[in-house]
Amino acid sequence: xxxxxxxxxxxxxxxxxxxxxxxxxxxxxxxxxxxxxxxxxxxxxxxxxxxxxxxxxxxxxxxxxxxxxxxxxxxxxxxxxxxxxxxxxxxxxxxxxxxxxxxxxxxxxxxxxxxxxxxxxxxxxxxxxxxxxxxxxxxxxxxxxxxxxxxxxxxxxxxxxxxxxxxxxxxxxxxxxxxxxxxxxxxxxxxxxxxxxxxxxxxxxxxxxxxxxxxxxxxxxxxxxxxxxxxxxxxxxxxxxxxxxxxxxxxxxxxxxxxxxxxxxxxxxxxxxxxxxxxxxxxxxxxxxxxxxxxxxxxxxxxxxxxxxxxxxxxxxxxxxxxxxxxxxxxxxxxxxxxxxxxxxxxxxxxxxxxxxxxxxxxxxxxxxxxxxxxxxxxxxxxxxxxxxxxxxxxxxxxxxxxxxxxxxxxxxxxxxxxxxxxxxxxxxxxxxxxxxxxxxxxxxxxxxxxxxxxxxxxxxxxxxxxxxxxxxxxxxxxxxxxxxxxxxxxxxxxxxxxxxxxxxxxxxxxxxxxxxxxxxxxxxxxxxxxxxxxxxxxxxxxxxxxxxxxxxxxxxxxxxxxxxxxxxxxxxxxxxxxxxxxxxxxxxxxxxxxxxxxxx
Amino acid sequence: xxxxxxxxxxxxxxxxxxxxxxxxxxxxxxxxxxxxxxxxxxxxxxxxxxxxxxxxxxxxxxxxxxxxxxxxxxxxxxxxxxxxxxxxxxxxxxxxxxxxxxxxxxxxxxxxxxxxxxxxxxxxxxxxxxxxxxxxxxxxxxxxxxxxxxxxxxxxxxxxxxxxxxxxxxxxxxxxxxxxxxxxxxxxxxxxxxxxxxxxxxxxxxxxxxxxxxxxxxxxxxxxxxxxxxxxxxxxxxxxxxxxxxxxxxxxxxxxxxxxxxxxxxxxxxxxxxxxxxxxxxxxxxxxxxxxxxxxxxxxxxxxxxxxxxxxxxxxxxxxxxxxxxxxxxxxxxxxxxxxxxxxxxxxxxxxxxxxxxxxxxxxxxxxxx
Numbered sequence: 016x017x018x019x020x021x022x023x024x025x026x027x028x029x030x031x032x033x034x035x036x037x038x039x040x041x042x043x044x045x046x047x048x049x050x051x052x053x054x055x056x057x058x059x060x061x062x063x064x065x066x067x068x069x070x071x072x073x074x075x076x077x078x079x080x081x082x083x084x085x086x087x088x089x090x091x092x093x094x095x096x097x098x099x100x101x102x103x104x105x106x107x108x109x110x111x112x113x114x115x116x117x118x119x120x121x122x123x124x125x126x127x128x129x130x131x132x133x134x135x136x137x138x139x140x141x142x143x144x145x146x147x148x149x150x151x152x153x154x155x156x157x158x159x160x161x162x163x164x165x166x167x168x169x170x171x172x173x174x175x176x177x178x179x180x181x182x183x184x185x186x187x188x189x190x191x192x193x194x195x196x197x198x199x200x201x202x203x204x205x206x207x208x209x210x211x212x213x214x215x216x217x218x219x220x221x222x223x224x225x226x227x228x229x230x231x232x233x234x235x236x237x238x239x240x241x242x243x244x245x246x247x248x249x250x251x252x253x254x255x256x257x258x259x260x261x262x263x264x265x266x267x268x269x270x271x272x273x274x275x276x277x278x279x280x281x282x283x284x285x286x287x288x289x290x291x292x293x294x295x296x297x298x299x300x301x302x303x304x305x306x307x308x309x310x311x312x313x314x315x316x317x318x319x320x321x322x323x324x325x326x327x328x329x330x331x332x333x334x335x336x337x338x339x340x341x342x343x344x345x346x347x348x349x350x351x352x353x354x355x356x357x358x359x360x361x362x363x364x365x366x367x368x369x370x371x372x373x374x375x376x377x378x379x380x381x382x383x384x385x386x387x388x389x390x391x392x393x394x395x396x397x398x399x400x401x402x403x404x405x406x407x408x409x410x411x412x413x414x415x416x417x418x419x420x421x422x423x424x425x426x427x428x429x430x431x432x433x434x435x436x437x438x439x440x441x442x443x444x445x446x447x448x449x450x451x452x453x454x455x456x457x458x459x460x461x462x463x464x465x466x467x468x469x470x471x472x473x474x475x476x477x478x479x480x481x482x483x484x485x486x487x488x489x490x491x492x493x494x495x496x497x498x499x500x501x502x503x504x505x506x507x508x509x510x511x512x513x514x515x516x517x518x519x520x521x522x523x524x525x526x527x528x529x530x531x532x533x534x535x536x537x538x539x540x541x542x543x544x545x546x547x548x549x550x551x552x553x554x555x556x557x558x559x560x561x562x563x564x565x566x567x568x569x570x571x572x573x574x575x576x577x578x579x580x581x582x583x584x585x586x587x588x589x590x591x592x593x594x595x596x597x598x599x600x601x602x603x604x605x606x607x608x609x610x611x612x613x614x615x616x
Numbered sequence: 617x618x619x620x621x622x623x624x625x626x627x628x629x630x631x632x633x634x635x636x637x638x639x640x641x642x643x644x645x646x647x648x649x650x651x652x653x654x655x656x657x658x659x660x661x662x663x664x665x666x667x668x669x670x671x672x673x674x675x676x677x678x679x680x681x682x683x684x685x686x687x688x689x690x691x692x693x694x695x696x697x698x699x700x701x702x703x704x705x706x707x708x709x710x711x712x713x714x715x716x717x718x719x720x721x722x723x724x725x726x727x728x729x730x731x732x733x734x735x736x737x738x739x740x741x742x743x744x745x746x747x748x749x750x751x752x753x754x755x756x757x758x759x760x761x762x763x764x765x766x767x768x769x770x771x772x773x774x775x776x777x778x779x780x781x782x783x784x785x786x787x788x789x790x791x792x793x794x795x796x797x798x799x800x801x802x803x804x805x806x807x808x809x810x811x812x813x814x815x816x817x818x819x820x821x822x823x824x825x826x827x828x829x830x831x832x833x834x835x836x837x838x839x840x841x842x843x844x845x846x847x848x849x850x851x852x853x854x855x856x857x858x859x860x861x862x863x864x865x866x867x868x869x870x871x872x873x874x875x876x877x878x879x880x881x882x883x884x885x886x887x888x889x890x891x892x893x894x895x896x897x898x899x900x901x902x903x904x905x906x907x908x909x910x911x912x913x914x915x916x917x918x919x920x921x922x923x924x925x926x927x928x929x930x931x932x933x934x935x936x937x938x939x940x941x942x943x944x945x946x947x948x949x950x951x952x953x954x955x956x957x958x959x960x961x962x963x964x965x966x967x968x969x970x971x972x973x974x975x976x977x978x979x980x981x982x983x984x985x986x
Contacts, residue, residue, distance in 0.1 A: 054794040136724045138797035316775050318782075368630045369969060376707045376778050380911055381968065384961035387908075391958045396951025474627050509904075513782060520779065559790035565783030566765055569776055586773070 026103025032112075040088040040113045045120025047080055048164075052124060055139040056556060057147050063552045064224025065196045071224075072552060073147065075193075081117050081164040085110030085171025106175040114168020118161035125149050125157030183245075184238040191237035192230050197540055199223065200549055201289050208284025275438070282430045290426035292539060294498060295546045297433030298491050300534040302511075303518045304440040304527065305487030310516070311525035311579070312453060313480035314460030316379040318512050319366065319386025323485040325507035326362045327492025329393060329402055330355045331411070332502045338410040341400040348414040348497055355493045356486055363485030367478045386509055394504040407503035411496050423498040436490050437531075444527050447483065456480055457525075461585055510544045510558075517561045520568055523575025525582045532577055537561070631969060638966050645943030652946055664948035671941065677819040679937050685825040685894060687933020688832035692887035693910035694917070694925040695839060696758070696880025702856040702920035702979060703876045704770075706777040710761060710785035712907015714881050718754040718888020719898040720792055723801045725749045726892065730804035739807045743889075747831070750885040757788070758881025759874055767870070785903075792900040800897045828890045835886045836926055842879065843922060852876055856920065858981050905957060909936070912964035918974025927976060936960045 051057065061073030070078075089106040091099075128145045149156040174182050195202065199219060206215040218229035225233070258266055282290050302324060309317045333339045334351035346354075366385045370378045393402045402408065413422030414432065421428040447453045455476045458466035467473050496502050514537075522533020541557040542548030553560070568575065574583040584591055652661035652668045661668040671679075693715050700708045725746045729735045734742045765784050769777045806824065813820040843849035854862040855872045863869045891906070892898060909932055917928025936959045940952035949955070967974065 050791075050795075054791065135727075136796055139795070314775070316778065368627050369634055369965060371627065372631075373968060373972070375775055377915065377968065379775075379778060380707060380908065380915075381961075381965055383908065384912075384964060388958045388961050391955060395954045395958075397949050397955070399951075474625060478627070513786065516779070516782070555794070556790075558786060559794060562783050562786030562788075562790055566780055566787060569780040569783065570765065570768055573772075573776055586776075 024098050024100045026101040027105045029104040029108040031105060032109055037088060037109050037112050038116070040084050041116025042120075044080055044084045044113055044117030044164075044168075045123075047084075048077055048117050048121050049124050051076055051080070052121070052144055052148065053137055053139050054556070054559070055144075058139065058141070058143050059555055060552050061147060063550065064220070064222075065193070066230045067220040067224045067226050069227070072550075077121070078163075078167055081114040081167040082171040084117070085114050085168030086174050087171075088113045089172055089175050102175040106172045107169055108172070110168040110170070110172020111165050112168070114171070115161050115165035117168070118158075118164030121148055121160040121164070122157035125154050129154045180242065184241045187241045188234035188238040192225065192233050195233050196225050196230075197549055201285065204286040204289045205284055207286065279431070279434065282427045287426060290430055292546075292549065294426050294429045294433055295543055296535055296539045297430065297437055298495055298498075299515065299518060299538040299543055300437050300531050301433065301440055301491040301494075302488055302515045303522070303530045303534045304437070304444055305484040305491070306515050306519050307525065307527070307530045308444060308447065308456075308487070309480050309484035310519055311530070311582070312448060312460065313456040313477055314375075315477060315480060316375060317382045317481070317484065318379045318509070318516070319382035319384070319389075320484070320488060320515060321507050321509060321511040322366065322382075322386045322389040323359055323362060323488035324492040324495070324511060325389055325393060325504075326359050326485075327355050327489025328496040328502050328507070329408070329492075330358050330489070331493035331496040332408040333401060335497070336408050336411040339401070339408045340403055348412075348493070349416070352490070352493050355489050359485045359489030360482050363482040364478060366485075367481035371474055371477050371481075383509060383512070386512055390504050390507050390509075393507070402504075405504065407501055409501040411500050411502065413500075414497050421497070423500050426498075429494070429498050433494055436494065440487050440490075441527055441531075443483070443487075448527075452476060452479060457581065506545065508544070514544050514561060517565050520573075520575060521564055523577040523579055523582075525579035526575065526577050529575050529577030529579070533575070635969050638962075638969070641947070642943055645939075645947050648946035649942045661946065665946055666948075668946065674820070677821075679941065680934065681819070681821050681825050683934040683937025684930060685828040685890075685933075686937065687913075687930035688829050688926075689887045689890045689894065689929070690906060690910045690913045690933050691926040691929025692832055692835060692883045692890070693906060694913040694929045695883045695922060696877075697911045698914040698917070698919055698922065698925040699852070699856075699876050699880050701914065703852065703873055704766070704777070705980070706766075706774060707781065707911060708761075708766075708880075709778060709781035709907070710788060711758075711880065711884060712903035712905075712910070713785045713788035714754050714758050714761070714903075715884040715888050715891070715906060715910075716792065716898070716900065716903030717757045717788065718750040718885035719891045719902055720796065720801070720888070720900075721750045721753040721885070722746050722889040722892045723803055723898050726803050735804055736807055739810075747886060747889055750889050751882045752885075754885030754888060755878045755881040758877040758884070762874060762877040785907075789900050789903070796900070798900070800899045802897045803892045806893065806896075824893055828893055831886060831890060835883060839879065839883060840922065848872075848875055852879075856979070856981060909957075909960045912960055915964060916967045916974055918976040918978045920979035921974065921976050924974055924976035924978075928974065931975070932960055932963060935963050939963075 056076040057073040059073070060076055061071050063072035064070070065072055065075055088109045089102070125145060125148045128140060128142075128148075133140045145154070148160070150159065174185070177185075195218070203215055203219070206212050218225060218232070220226050255266060282293060285293070302320070305323075306317065306320050309315050309320070331348065331351050333342060334344055334346045334354060335348050337343060337345050366382065370381050370385075373381060392398050394405060396404060398404075413420050419428060421432050423429060455466065455471045458469065458471060459473055459476060463473055495506075499506075518533045518537050519530055520533075521537060522531070523529025538546070538548060540549050541553050541560060542551070544558075547554055548557070572578075573586045648660055648664065651658045652665075653670050655661070656668050656670045658668075693711065696711045696714065697708060700706070700711070726735060726742070729742045729745065734745075761784055765780050766777055769780060810823045810827065813822050814826060815821070816826075843852060851862070851867045851872045852875065854865065854867055855869055855876075859869050862872075887906075888898075891902065910929065913928035913932040914925045915928070916931060917924030917926070936956050939959045940955055944952040944955060944959075
């Protein structure tokens with residue numbers, strides 16, 4: 016947006032507030048802080064230290080909100096052609112007030128906990144919470160929250176006032192410190208692998224958490240990067256994007272190879288637990304790439320996606336394990352995986368065919384039903400002759416590749432297997448997206464009737480999407496079986512489908528890079544439905560966060576964090592049209608040509 | 617189901633096959649069941665299920681009555697799905713959680729009342745009080761949900777609000793899990809006089825089932841009165857028909873939508889209490905399965921159709937209670953009671969295959985039907 020027509024008026028006075036908004040945000044903050052406290056976050060996360068003596072994850076769970084709401088209270092949409100005001104004391108005061116009201120909420124909570132006993136329904140109405148909120152100093156000390164929260168709100172409000180560069184430096188510094196703290200386990204392993212222990216010893220405290228000097232150093236370095244390096248990176252990126260033709264292809268290839276080598280080298284320097292984590296992330300990347308084809312490209316909301324994961328897992332288990340009841344051919348995994356592909360395709364067709372003609376939302380619920388039916392069948396006495404019922408199938412052997420044996424006990428070898436399948440999936444998705452069938456999927460996603468009128472066989476195209484998704488998920492299931500070594504119906508609950516959906520949506524529907532990034536961030540840091548992530552303390556809270564994230568993304572940014580260009584246009588069609596109209600471009604329509612399918616900017 | 621293309625594709629063939637296969641399965645199952653009832657040593661009955669034993673009359677009555685009482689509960693939840701779908705054209709996936717909130721509130725209130733002694737001494741007054749509290753809480757949950765999550769999404773592509781509601785559902789589940797702690801929470805024991813039976817049309821029926829069906833029937837009549845006989849109800853029907861024209865006629869569309877959510881929430885609150893009476897305990901994940909089944913009930917009865925929702929609820933409840941023993945067991949499938957939930961889903965799929973507009977026809981505006 017180059018030609019924004021906006022004029023800026025002088026800043027308003029500190030008392031010229033939108034009082035209703037300030038009060039609403041303040042009360043919202045107070046409620047949210049009380050809710051977080053009663054949900055047990057501060058107490059549950061207190062053991063995880065962010066910066067050694069001064070800040071734990073528990074306090075952080077309370078502190079981020081005043082900051083965010085203090086910032087958000089003065090956020091207003093700057094409309095083109097409408098006069099806006101310069102930022103000044105008004106924003107500071109608004110942030111301060113919102114924060115302070117939130118603080119009042121917390122101190123009230125302390126008083127209430129001290130005087131009433133509501134422990135019967137509310138499990139976290141506990142003395143520990145009181146101690147934490149009052150810093151072990153008696154009820155009166157709870158009032159400290161008013162200045163603390165107010166001050167943080169003030170900082171949030173101040174972000175509007177300071178120059179853009181300072182704002183960016185501050186935000187980057189805060190995010191970097193948090194990220195370094197969250198990645199502690201990986202950084203630790205990395206430094207050991209690269210013989211750089213001294214850096215880590217200096218950066219991190221012995222029992223976890225950044226040291227104060229370490230945190231300061233991270234903050235300074237990242238802020239300095241913003242001040243000095245960011246522009247250069249942008250220039251480099253722009254010159255890369257302006258490359259065309261064969262040069263661009265060559266540059267892309269080099270980039271992919273470099274990233275591939277880096278990822279392939281990663282497990283060599285990491286330890287056991289972090290490698291295990293990488294394998295989990297890989298399994299979810301595979302699942303998410305499959306769902307991305309179904310949901311992101313073809314626009315079919317399949318909520319029973321876990322069914323294909325289950326079919327893959329169970330088929331591999333029955334065919335390879337010597338312990339499988341009923342039918343136990345003890346095939347090698349590499350042969351079994353061929354059967355898995357066939358069975359998964361058949362299941363995909365079988366589930367896909369009845370639902371393919373349904374309305375999109377009915378389809379979602381019916382596939383959810385299928386997902387649950389498949390789990391119930393694996394659990395039932397009827398099929399327990401093959402699947403072992405609730406006891407599942409144990410003793411699934413590793414994968415014998417002749418030269419090496421890949422086993423769950425050796426996550427490093429497992430990682431390469433997952434990596435291979437992920438690369439396969441990425442390549443397949445990439446080629447499919449650019450192909451005729453990929454374009455057909457996207458046309459169906461945008462408008463099924465129009466797509467059909469254009470001569471696309473929608474039924475076949477949608478079925479194909481189902482089958483491709485099913486096959487990718489079944490690979491993941493087969494690897495999962497070999498990795499874990501045993502398989503139970505409880506691994507295939509509907510929750511898995513939903514978590515994969517969250518990953519795809521947060522990452523960016525229809526965008527391969529986005530989906531991989533979404534899986535890496537969410538599954539890697541918070542963890543999967545059953546698998547712990549880097550922040551193990553969050554295991555209780557991750558599902559709450561996933562739910563909130565899903566709602567928030569849908570409301571604010573339905574195209575995801577790393578959006579697909581075309582998908583964004585579909586979702587924000589009206590805004591695009593309005594924008595074009597304001598700028599007088601509407602009559603040609605050529606400005607919205609769909610050339611721009613390149614990497615997200 | 618639009619575009620019945622002139623040429624029948626393989627998918628159509630497969631669908632026809634599925635329809636025929638499912639119907640045959642049901643017919644054969646019922647036939648074998650009848651044979652088994654006539655004489656368990658019957659050749660037909662022994663053919664697939666060698667251990668066939670005829671159900672006694674009392675067993676069968678028990679199945680039907682428990683099916684109907686659960687069905688009445690599903691029907692109450694289904695109303696919320698059906699009305700919201702009629703008005704906004706999307707599946708409020710989180711409606712099951714509104715029901716769970718009702719059941720949880722009922723658990724908390726009833727335990728407090730049991731501590732105070734009112735639960736034993738004057739059960740019906742306690743029940744009334746619990747019902748009011750639960751209705752309030754569920755209604756509030758539904759209204760807040762609409763305000764926070766769905767209002768901004770009017771006019772968004774159809775799947776966006778559905779995905780949002782999945783997130784909302786997840787969020788409410790986890791909130792309850794974190795605030796109230798994990799695990800099943802028990803209702804206090806029902807007073808002794810409810811354990812006895814009343815005989816009705818020659819069948820002995822537990823009084824709790826009477827209570828459940830009675831409460832459901834009363835709520836249903838109240839809702840019918842609200843929708844068909846009051847101005848608010850008229851506004852709701854008008855908004856469901858066509859939002860734009862309704863607003864031109866001077867109806868506050870936003871307010872009517874909130875009312876719809878509130879009424880649906882109230883019904884779910886009642887259903888929550890009924891769940892407590894029927895099963896005696898509740899967890900944070902209680903809302904999921906009944907929620908999905910209730911949605912199936914709404915579809916089976918014809919979505920947007922209020923009478924249909926109740927009828928659909930009764931048929932889903934009845935089917936999942938009766939079908940395992942009447943259809944599946946005579947076919948020789950072991951451990952049929954585990955497949956109860958699968959039956960409910962299969963019924964949904966079957967109805968969508970055979971009559972996608974539901975048993976009593978859907979009532980949707982033209983734009984929602986697309």
